[in-house]
Amino acid sequence: MSIKNKAISSFGWILTEGLFSQGFLFMVGIILARLLTPVDFGVIGIITAIIAISNSVVEGGFGSALIRKVDADTIDYNTIFYSNLTIAIIIYFFLLIGATTLAGYFDVAVLSKIIPFAGILLIINSFSIVQRAILTKVLNFKTQALISIIASFGSGLTAIIMAYQNFGIWSLVTLAILRPLLNSILLWYHSKWRPSLIFSIKSFKELFNYGYKLLITNLIHSFYRNIYYVLIGKYFNTQTLGYYTRAEQFQAPFSSNITTAIQRLSFPILSKVQNDHELLKSRFIKFLRFSMFLNFTVMFVIAAIAEPMVILLVGEKWRASILYLQLLCVPGILYPLQILHLNLLLVKGYSNLNLKLELIKKMILIPLVLGTALLGIEALLAGIVIFAFIEFFINNHYTKTIINYSLKEQLKDIIPFILLGIALFIIMYTITFIDMGYLAMVIIQLTIGITFFISTNEFIKLPEYLEIKDKIIEFFYKARKHEK
Incomplete structure (x- = not known):
């Protein structure tokens, strides 16, 4: 194989x-x-x-x-x-x-x-x-x-x-x-x-x-x-922490699963080609685009349906966690990207540079976290969002050095996924302003979202979408053939 x-x-x-x-x-x-x-x-x-x-x-x-x-x-x-x-x-x-x-x-x-x-x-x-x-x-x-x-x-x-x-x-x-x-x-x-x-x-x-x-x-x-x-x-208190934990448990299974898949798969595969510069770069970009395609889509959808999802699934007593969930989706979007950048450092054996980066980032994080925590839980979560972007720009600097993959190139590769995700969020979130039951709301949101996502991808033909589509068609073709 x-x-x-x-x-x-x-x-x-x-x-x-x-x-x-x-x-x-x-x-x-x-x-x-x-x-x-x-x-x-x-x-x-x-x-x-x-x-x-x-x-x-x-x-x-x-x-x-x-x-x-x-x-x-x-x-x-x-x-x-x-x-x-x-x-x-x-x-x-x-x-x-x-x-x-x-x-x-x-x-x-x-x-x-x-x-x-x-x-x-x-x-x-x-x-x-x-x-x-x-x-x-x-x-x-x-x-x-x-x-x-x-x-x-x-x-x-x-x-x-x-x-x-x-x-x-x-x-x-x-x-x-x-x-x-x-x-x-x-x-x-x-x-x-x-x-x-x-x-x-x-x-x-x-x-x-x-x-x-x-x-x-x-x-x-x-x-x-x-x-x-x-x-x-x-x-704060354990109740507030409970709301935060619940919000993270709505976001994390999706973001973390994509991240874990990329992390566990990219490390051994990139390790095998660590000495082939061109092949290493091409496979890194492939992992990056694929992970961003999946994660931008999933996180923007979660943020859009946060209110009806939380109320329907766990009840009114968890309403406070809705805003927490929406804010946590932003760092969740970037999380696979952060891990992929760090994996590249480890594949090339730069564990010392990896450590240096973590120290630099945490020196920025500590005052940011302590400062926002004094302003309340919402400010603390906003601090998490800000730090996610800071971390992205710091990690990217060494990716350019190692495989000559600049920030401009990287942004060019992921902008289509950003625009698609934002458009998907706006279209789905707009439905929450209509007065209706939460079950009807989430059904309409998902129906419109799926329709928009598929039709848009069929029009712009993103390679990642087409590859996933081909694999799904191949799977069902083999299943039908096996039944016969």
């Missing part, structure tokens, strides 16, 4: 994982939002931030180092396995000691009981980093997708049952723990690799030399991605 067909197949499986795994969890979140309170989701938001930051230390960039290393062997795998596991146990120990202090800092007593359970996630995740890296190196996203789908269904159903049985916030904790646990178990069941009593200082130093810069970068990035949970939970 050619690299193009392998890439298309892999991308299809990653999107399948997103559709069924994340899609199911999205529905689980809607059900839980109706059964639980904004305060419950606010508490989980704080837990999410703590675990995410800790987990970035556990992973330590070693997974990416293994994927990038062309000749990684069993010594490398064993060395990284024991390194990750040891770090996870140490971090978990510190979380146990600090649970009461963290509960006091946020003035949320239940955190002292939840953190010891949620912290187990770190150890669970450390067990599957090597297995996932091995599958990713050979572009085996089919197995990862199937495992993720099974884990999501199992954990999601368990959480719903617990919520109906009045377990409250513990149903959310169970969802957070059970899903990675099932994922890890299934990855071990499928994988032929098993750890041996091997540890190489030489291997550790080699991979750590690449990985430690990525570790610091990921730690900074993780802190940035979760600092809003910390700030809102500390300086």
Whole structure:
């Protein structure tokens, strides 16, 4: 199978994982939002931030180092396995000691009981980093997708049952723990690799030399991605954080799935051609255009239907999250682009430059976040939007240096998607000014939006649209042929 067909197949499986795994969890979140309170989701938001930051230390960039290393062997795998596991146990120990202090800092007593359970996630995740890296190196996203789908269904159903049985916030904790646990178990069941009593200082130093810069970068990035949970939970209240969390859970599954697909697929594919300048540039542009085509369309649609979607799916008590959702769609639009730029740096081995960039960006972020937080939650969200654009321009500078792909060229490539997305948003959002029921509103919005999107693309014939259209037609043709 050619690299193009392998890439298309892999991308299809990653999107399948997103559709069924994340899609199911999205529905689980809607059900839980109706059964639980904004305060419950606010508490989980704080837990999410703590675990995410800790987990970035556990992973330590070693997974990416293994994927990038062309000749990684069993010594490398064993060395990284024991390194990750040891770090996870140490971090978990510190979380146990600090649970009461963290509960006091946020003035949320239940955190002292939840953190010891949620912290187990770190150890669970450390067990599957090597297995996932091995599958990713050979572009085996089919197995990862199937495992993720099974884990999501199992954990999601368990959480719903617990919520109906009045377990409250513990149903959310169970969802957070059970899903990675099932994922890890299934990855071990499928994988032929098993750890041996091997540890190489030489291997550790080699991979750590690449990985430690990525570790610091990921730690900074993780802190940035979760600092809003910390700030809102500390300086506002858990109810406001619950609204923010709910808004992010409406936006993130779509933006994050596209981003995850691009990130997981682009890194191994671009790594294979890291020394071929022209081929690297052409494939990077292909990934960029495709991700922007998908993400601009999806995010503008989400922003347009935010009001009827929130009220219909989770109820009037979550109305405050509508504006949060619309604002979060803007950085959500640019998120895949940011990750793709950073992937390029890592593919070329510039983990030190990647770290430098993160430090520069966060030096800009900290005063921006602290300043806007003093003005209220809406101002804080506006700060997130502003920083997303700042980050885009900073990242692009080094992309031009590495593959000679200038900002002007990049904007020229994505302007058609921007204009199409804005036009789509205006046409769909206009319907919200008409007095009608929310169900009728969202049906009309989607009908008009889909009609406009298809007819416009049929007229301007964007290559990305035509490629997706051809693959859909091919899929149905094969399905019909198989039935006969």
